[in-house]
Amino acid sequence: MRRIKEFIIEKFILLSGLASVLFVALIFLFLLKEGLAVFKSVTPLDFLFGKSWYPISEPARLGILPLILGSLLVTLGAAVISIPIGVACAIYIAEVAPARLKEVLKAGVELLAAIPSVVLGFIGMITLVPWVKSVFGLPTGLTALSGSIILAFMAMPTIVSIAEDALYSVPKSYKEGAFALGATHWQTIYRVMLPAASSGILAAVMLGVGRVIGETMAVMMITGNAAVMPRSFLEPIRTLTATIAAEMGEAVVGSEHYFALFTIGIVLFIISFVINVSADLFLHKRQ
Amino acid sequence: MRNPQRSQRLAFSLLFLATLLIVVPVGMVIVIICQKGIGAINWQFLTDMPRQGMRAGGIFPAIIGTIYLVLGAIVFALPIGVMAAIYLSEYSRDNLLTRVIKLAIVNLAGVPSVVYGLFGLALFVVFFRFGASILSGSLTLGVMILPLIVTASREALESVPYSFREVSLSLGASKWQTIRHIVLPNAVSGILTGTILGLGRAAGETAPILFTVAAFYLPQLPHSIFDQVMALPYHLYVISTQVPNVDEKIRYGTALVLLTLVLFMNLVAIIVRYQFRKRKKW
Numbered sequence: 001m002r003r004i005k006e007f008i009i010e011k012f013i014l015l016s017g018l019a020s021v022l023f024v025a026l027i028f029l030f031l032l033k034e035g036l037a038v039f040k041s042v043t044p045l046d047f048l049f050g051k052s053w054y055p056i057s058e059p060a061r062l063g064i065l066p067l068i069l070g071s072l073l074v075t076l077g078a079a080v081i082s083i084p085i086g087v088a089c090a091i092y093i094a095e096v097a098p099a100r101l102k103e104v105l106k107a108g109v110e111l112l113a114a115i116p117s118v119v120l121g122f123i124g125m126i127t128l129v130p131w132v133k134s135v136f137g138l139p140t141g142l143t144a145l146s147g148s149i150i151l152a153f154m155a156m157p158t159i160v161s162i163a164e165d166a167l168y169s170v171p172k173s174y175k176e177g178a179f180a181l182g183a184t185h186w187q188t189i190y191r192v193m194l195p196a197a198s199s200g201i202l203a204a205v206m207l208g209v210g211r212v213i214g215e216t217m218a219v220m221m222i223t224g225n226a227a228v229m230p231r232s233f234l235e236p237i238r239t240l241t242a243t244i245a246a247e248m249g250e251a252v253v254g255s256e257h258y259f260a261l262f263t264i265g266i267v268l269f270i271i272s273f274v275i276n277v278s279a280d281l282f283l284h285k286r287q
Numbered sequence: 288m289r290n291p292q293r294s295q296r297l298a299f300s301l302l303f304l305a306t307l308l309i310v311v312p313v314g315m316v317i318v319i320i321c322q323k324g325i326g327a328i329n330w331q332f333l334t335d336m337p338r339q340g341m342r343a344g345g346i347f348p349a350i351i352g353t354i355y356l357v358l359g360a361i362v363f364a365l366p367i368g369v370m371a372a373i374y375l376s377e378y379s380r381d382n383l384l385t386r387v388i389k390l391a392i393v394n395l396a397g398v399p400s401v402v403y404g405l406f407g408l409a410l411f412v413v414f415f416r417f418g419a420s421i422l423s424g425s426l427t428l429g430v431m432i433l434p435l436i437v438t439a440s441r442e443a444l445e446s447v448p449y450s451f452r453e454v455s456l457s458l459g460a461s462k463w464q465t466i467r468h469i470v471l472p473n474a475v476s477g478i479l480t481g482t483i484l485g486l487g488r489a490a491g492e493t494a495p496i497l498f499t500v501a502a503f504y505l506p507q508l509p510h511s512i513f514d515q516v517m518a519l520p521y522h523l524y525v526i527s528t529q530v531p532n533v534d535e536k537i538r539y540g541t542a543l544v545l546l547t548l549v550l551f552m553n554l555v556a557i558i559v560r561y562q563f564r565k566r567k568k569w
Contacts (some may be wrong), residue, residue, distance in 0.1 A: 006463045010378065016367045017374030020391040020437065023430050027398060030409040088305030096299050097306075105306060107557065112313045114553045116491025118520045119542050122527050123316050126535075156309050186295035207397070214399025216494040217520075221528055241401045241494070248405070248498050253413060265405040269398065276397035277390065 031269055035262035038062065047263065053227040055247065055257040062260045064267070066229045070144070070237035071213055073230045074223060077148025078155055078212045083205055085152070086159030090204070093160065094167035095189055106164075113157035121218035124150040129222055136234055142224030145233040150218050155208035162207060162283075166200020167193055203282035210275035214268065216241040240264050317550075320542050327540025341504060341526055342533050346541055348508055352421075352516030353490055353548070355509065356500065359425025360432055360489045365482055368436030372478075375437070376444035377466055396434035400494040403431045407499035422512045424500025431495055432485035439481020443474035476563035480556045487552035491545065493520040503529070519545045 038047065042062050050063015093105050128149060133141030170193050178188040194201070224236025225246060244261050251258040335345030371388075379385040407427030417423045447470050455465040471478075493501075501521035509516045523541045526533045 002461065006461055009463050013370045013374045013378060016370030017379065017388055019367050019371060020395055020433065021388055023433065024391045024394050024398075026410060027402065027406045030406055030414070031402070034405075034409050085305045085308050088302045089309050092299075092302040092306045096302055105310065108310045108313055110553065110557070111317075111550065112309065114487055114491075114549055115313075115316065116493070116520055116545060116549055118491070118493045118524050119320070119546055120316070122523055122538065122542050123319065125527060126538075127319070153309075153312065160309070184291045184295045186298045187291060190298070210397050214397070214401070216399065216401040217524060221524070241399055244401050244405065245494055245497055248408070262405055262409070265402050268402050272397045272399055272402070273394055276394050280390065280393045 028269060031262055031266045034259060035264075035266045036259075038256065038259035038263045041256055042260075047260075048267075051229055053243070055251075055260060060256055060260075062256070064240070064243075064260075064264060066227050067238055067240045067243050067264065068267070069230050070223070070227075071239040071241070073144050073233070073237060074147045074151060074219060074239055075209060075212045077144060077233060078151035079205075079209055081148060081152035082155040082159060082208060082212075086156045086204075086208065087163050087201060089156070090160045090163035090167060090201075091189060091194075094164045095185070095193065106161075109157050109160050112153065113161075117154060117215060117218045118221075120150055120153065121221035124218060124222045138234055140224060140236060142222055142236050143234050144223060144230060144237045147219050147223035147237070147239075148233070150222060151212045151215055154215055154218065155212045158211050159204045159208040162204035163197070163201045166197040166204065169200070170196045199282045199285045203279040206275050206279040206282070210272055210279070213275075214241060214272055216245050220245050240268055244268075317546070320539060320546055323535070324539035324541075324543030327536040328543065332537075332540055333544070336506065337504065341522075341530055342537070346519070346522060346544065348505055349517040349519045349522040349541070350544065351508060352501075353519040353545075355421050355516060356424050356428060356496065356518060357486050357489045359421060359512070360428035361482060361486055363426055363429035364433045364436050364485065368433050368481075368485075369440050369478060371433075371437045372440030372444055373466060373471075375441050377462070377470065392434045392437055395430070396438070398431075400431065400492055401497075403427055403495040404497050404499060406430070407495060412499055418513065419498070419500055419502075419515050420513045421500055421509060421516055424496045424516075424518075425512075427495045427499045428489040428492065431492065432489050435485045435488060436478075436481050439484065440474070440478045443477020443481070444470055446477065447473045476559050480560045480563075483552050483556040483559065487549045487556070490552070491520055491549045493518075493524055496521060519548070 042050070047062055047064060048068070049065050050061065051065050052061045052063050053066055054061040089109070093102055097105060124146060128146050129141035131141070132138065132143060132146045174192050174196055175188055178192045183191065219239050220242035223238065223242065225238045225242055226236035227238045227243065230237040244264055247257070248261050251261055332345045333350065334347050336347060338344030375385070375388065379388070404427065407423055411417045411423035411426050412419055451469050451473065452465055455469045456462070460468070496518055500515055501518050502515040503525055505515060505517050519541065523538070523545055526541060527538050
């Protein structure tokens, strides 16, 4: 009797273990199921590299290049802001900060990670957007730059916590060896700790960038949502994620527009898949 | 020749500056929302229906909606998540299957939230015909927080010393009895921490509920799990971008309620973890 009970429980546990695999497969399958239908009316190349996105004009024009470039531009801006600041903060927390301050700072970073993106978007709309508008003398503050700044704050917690972990797991003997050779603390960090932790830090950066590309609400609220080919940081743009979020509510189930939004989902899924798998490889390389 | 002491001082001040650049804005965001939102918070705001096209009245249905969705998500994700963690920490061997499962979890954690929304729409709303409903929304949020719960629970289970298991097994307990009576009780606070963080995450996400459950405005509360509901994060999005001329106080008030809810759960998680570390038996 006990054997049978154990057997059943073990099978349930195995099934639950497989659930994550099942869900990833289901996500991909259902994106494909709905998304591939769009290629009946537009070729994959025209879809990816078409320069105009007018999904409800007649005939619809479904080119997502402006959206891809919009996403890339915002992500690039966010990366430029968040990577140096995030890595510097990680070094400070891991190496420089006194023990008590360290705990406070870590809690602060966790707090930032916890703030819902819609709240950051709201605050960005009310504080950052008017500021960008007046500083640069623009007709609107809803620009790629505003999006990049807010997204940088969403990437930082990821970068800081993973990079800090990476620095923390550098063997103590490396550090002691450098000190014994007469290096200063900063020389040790710069010449020994950072190179030793580099693959972990790279993973941190990748995951931070992944978070930025997938971010939806804040970016939808403050980048102006203009589906045009982006030319500069100071103009409204629109990202892949925001397009799905903004248009799915109005797309009729089973229409070309509906399929196209799912195809954008496939693009996003593949991007995040590649980023996460390679970041995971980097994280495991160091162990 | 540069002075190494001086460059160290310069470098450390720059590092400190970078840290301030993160911490100060976070502090400011929280202070601004508290300061401007606190004026809107009163009993009526928390317990009344929205009125005059959401320009007055309260946010009660959005609060209730978010609570239902979060509870639904946790009811779905907690058992599966904990069992998956048990599998990974207690049963799995170092083989291809385990690697695939771990990879799937890493991936699930990285899928953009709006893609979860698409997934929920295609699977739960359209394919299973649940419609836009609490059920669809909860399941979507549940899948989204699953990796968080698995990872936290697995860490908690793995931190239970191996000797605990050996003693139990040597006393004649079966594997499952050992897990059930020895490993799980010692991992409970870690699992709890993960669960509370999952609750917070589910409460704050907007994109996954956009097409699976969230209603722009509903004059009544839901009657069953097949009804749509309003939800706090979506409500904040709606009144700050879709409805013109909403009093700023109401926007800040809504943001404050959402922020308080999410940060409160994170605080509880931090406290649970801290207490747990203090009482650790090994």
